[in-house]
Amino acid sequence: MKPLKDKISVTIDSDLLVKLRQLADDDDRSLSQYINLILKQHIDRKEKKEQ
Numbered sequence: 001m002k003p004l005k006d007k008i009s010v011t012i013d014s015d016l017l018v019k020l021r022q023l024a025d026d027d028d029r030s031l032s033q034y035i036n037l038i039l040k041q042h043i044d045r046k047e048k049k050e051q
Contacts, residue, residue: 012020024034 020034021031024031027034027037029037
């Protein structure tokens with residue numbers, strides 16, 4: 001079963017959004033998929049540091 005997802009609205013600096021769109025495209029992912037991926041990676045790194 002797919003994980004549950006929620007829709008939210010966020011404000012992102014224009015220059016950051018341009019870079020995120022390019023990185024997502026380079027990785028052959030949607031912007032939403034790419035943001036989820038990098039947020040998960042960030043959280044994983046933070047949790048490993050805390051251990």
